[in-house]
Every structure is written in structure tokens, then in C-alpha cells.
Amino acid sequence: MTATATRRRGWTVGKAAAWTYLLGVLFVTIFPFYWILRTALSDNYALMAEPASLLPAGFTWGPFRRVLGLATTEESIAEGGSGASVELGHFLVNSVIYATLSTALIVFFSTLAAYAFARLHWRGRDLVFSMFLTALMVPGILTLLPNFVLVKELGLLNTFAGMILPGSLFSAFNIFFLRQFMLGLSTEIEEAALLDGAGRLRVLFGITLPMTSGPVITLSILGFIGMWNDYFWPLLVTSDESVQPLTLALAVFKQSSPQAQPDWAGLMAATLVAALPMLALFMVFGKRIVNSIGFSGVK
Template sequence: MTPRRRTLRIGRTAAWTYLVAVLFVTIFPFYWILRTALSDNYALSANPASILPVGFTWGPFQRVLGLATTEQSIAEGGSGASISLGHYLVNSIVYASVSTGLIVFFSTLAAYAFARLHWRGRDFMFSLFLTALMVPGILTLLPNFVLVKELGLLNTYAGLILPGALFSAFNIFFLRQFMLGLSTEIEEAALLDGAGKLRVLFGITLPMTSGPIVTLSILGFIGMWNDYFWPLLATSDDSVQPLTLALAVFKQSSPQAQPDWAGLMAATLVAALPMLVLFMAFGKRIVNSIGFSGIK
């Protein structure tokens, strides 16, 4: 074997070893959640280091889905507390769907204005928009909370959705970069035929930008689905609280010395499953769109 081939084989082996290690570190937490969710709480306390489920049972999932009685829950080490999973799932779907739709819609309008329209101060305004990318999101939580409180929108869907629905610096930048790479010939022909700017946007530009828009919609939906801090500030009523807050309440509602870890992990897995399926279904599209837009 030549030295060159030996070097390539060593490098390839090292690369595969690194990839396997990263894959293991990434997947293992999900396996641990599943292992805990399939365990009996009493048996889990006695053997917490077991790699396999301890006292295998479907009880935690039955408790989360409301299929187990209080007696059955306590018999398996549960707290007897319940969680209205369906109600909180609906709240999360409404919050994530409406927020994502509004954010993507207004970001598309702004991106089109920065990429296609010519107006005084456009480049300066875009630079100003980009500075928002350097501001940590957590710094805006308190001002948004004060604004929502003054408007009387606490514990409402409007209070949850509106503060982040009108502006997303990343979305605007992402879509603008993609639109700059699109050919202007079709749009110019439509304008010469008498089409207005809005007709060009919705009839020509949006269909050509459908890939990045779908990508941003998926990423935005996942982000809103997993959001915790803003709903924690803006809501205290379970009528509008999303599932992320319900999991925290479920953890704190245990009257025992320790929480119902098996039930909590089962609820976490049920809550994460839609996002895992969504990302598995559209993961390739997301990666391709981000890579394609990043070279503009």
C-alpha cells in the first residue's frame, strides 16, 4: 500500500470514528428518554444506571394519555397527577401555527422590499435590520412583557403571538439573499405588461421562493413549538398555555419526594415526536435551502 493510500485510509477511519461518536452523543439522550418512559418509577429508583428499561411498562404513556386510573398510576410510582395532553397540544398548535404564518408572511414582504424595490435609505435600513441579529432574544422579553401587560393582552393568544409576529431579522435576511439571486427578467416583463408590484410578488416571486419559505416555516414552527420563556412570562392561565409549560407543571405537581420521571419522559417524548417526524420528513429540504441561500 502506497503512503498516499495509507494516509487516506487513516484519515477516512478517523472521520468515520468522529461521525459515529457525534451520532452517538446526539442520539443517546433520545434513547435515555425512551428508556425512562418505559420504566416503572419504583424499579427505576432501585436501579437508575440500567441501560435497558427497568420494570418495563407502558404505564407512563397511559398516564400521560389519560388512560390510567389514579390507583394504577400510584402503583407504578406515579404521582397520580394528570395532564390534559390534548388541550395543551391544541394550544401549542395554535400558537406555533399562527405565529409562524404571520412571521413568514411579514418577513416575505420585507425581504421583497429590500431585494426588489428601490427607495431612498434602503441599504441603510437593511443594515439597521441586521443589527437586530446581534441582540440576544432574551433581552427583548422584559420590554415585550411590559408592552403586552399595558395592552391588557396577558393570558391571551394575541399576547403570545403578536410581539414576535411582525419582525424576524434572520427570516428577512434569509429571504432577501435568495431573492437577490432570482432572475428579474420575468418580473420586468410583468411590470411592462401593467402588473403591479403586489401582483408580481404574489404571482411570480413567491412561487420561485417557495423552497426557502417552506424551510423558514418548518424552522419557525419548530422554534415556536419548543418556546418556553416567553409563554412563561405572558401566560399563567392554562387555557392558552402551550405544552412546554404543561410539562413543567406536571413535573411540579408531584406530592412525592421525587417527580414522576417516567411519566414526565413519556410526556416529553409525545411532545417531541411531531417535531422529530417533521424534521425527518423535511430535513433534506431544510439543509439544501440553507446551503443554497448562504452562497448568494
């Protein structure tokens, strides 16, 4: 086989098209993050003069200083800022509390329900599970109003409990996901433990849960990211900054501009600071998430 033929077999039209498509998708995915960074390092006045510049317009760290509360009102206005500030640390703490507690409760109760559907035998189990699956077909927007009325009647508006409890007791996808994984596990060790006198809860937390750690961690990461980015539900049930998460603070920061336009550079800086923890989390655990989803196939 000649060298020319080898090169032709190694680099075909199909491979060229596949690589072109892959690079195109990569560009479309990464470019918005680059544009956020470019805007966050720009001066607002320079942005208006050079809106299409691919490099930071009037490079400055001012937007990050404004977001972190290190810039004075005069410095902010001098760079085209609104003069408004956002207590990033306070709202970050609120987001951590909201996302962490919500994720922990959702995963905990989903694990209990999934074990009951996968390991316990009781009358009507399959029927109840089928009813659970129908919840996957119900748009989440339809449950917002009933949940809001419930939270209001319980007097839980403007509280972490009001934000967390309505969505923490039930997740049809999490239950389905964990049940499918548990069905694929061997029951021999669990049956041996039951014969030795172990109770169901001890078997669940001592044997089944360690073997299900991969999917549990996956759901925890995905749930945390979803709660961290949640906007509409906290907007409905909170109006007090003491419990509002960072997503609401960014919206308020965007609107609190006495000048002609919002502080886009400061807003992009705040958005980047808020997104960095989630990006780092997904980069570290991305492979685990993909592997767990692939291994938990429908049975």
C-alpha cells in the same frame, strides 16, 4: 497494484479516524433520545432500584397511559407516579395554535419586507437594511421585558394574541435570509409582468413567491419548531391553562408531585410524545432545509 495495496489505499488511518469521530457524534446525538424512551417505558420504583440499567427498568406502558389520561390515580401511584395528570390533547392543541399562527405571521411579514429590500428602490433602503441587521446582534432576552410591558398595557395577558403578536411582525434573520435568496433570482419575468400592467403585490405573490417557495418552507419549518419548543415567553405572559402550550404543561406536570420525587417516567413519556411531531417534521424536510440554507449564500 496488489490486493494488499488496494486495501491499504481504501482503508487508511485518516478514514478510520473520520469514521470513529462520526460514530462518536452519532452516538452522542442519539443516546439521549434512547434514554428518554428507556425511562418512559420504566416503572418509577424500578428506576430507583436500577438507575443505571440500559434497558427499561420494570418494563411498562404505564407512563404513556398516565400521560394520555388512560390510567387511574391508583394505577399511577402503584407504578411510582405522582397521581397528577396532564391534559395532553388540550395543551397539544394550544401548542399547534401558537406555533402555527406565529410562524404564518412571521413568514408572511418577513416575505413582504424581504421583497421590499430586494426589489424596490427607495431612498435610504440600504441604511434601513443595515439597521435591520443590527437586530441580529441584540440578544432576544433584552426584548422580553419591553414586550411584556407592552402586552400588559394592551390587556393581552393570558391570550393567544399576547403570545403571538410581539414576535410576529419582525424577524431580522428571516428578512435577511429571504432577501439574499431573492437577490439571486432573475428579474426578467418580473419586469415583463410589470410591463404588462401587473402590480407589485401580484408580481410578488404570483411570480416571486413561487420561485422562493424553498426558502419560505425552510423558514416555516424552522420557525414552527422554534415556537413549538418556546417556553420562557409563554411563561411570562400566561398563567391560564386555557392558552398555555405543552412546554408549560410539562413543567407543571414535573412539579405537581406529592411524593418524594417527580414522576420521571411519566415526564419522559410526555416529552417523547411532544417531541415526536417535531422529529418527524425534521426527518421529512431535513434535506430541503439544508439545501435551501446552502443555496441562499451571502451575496
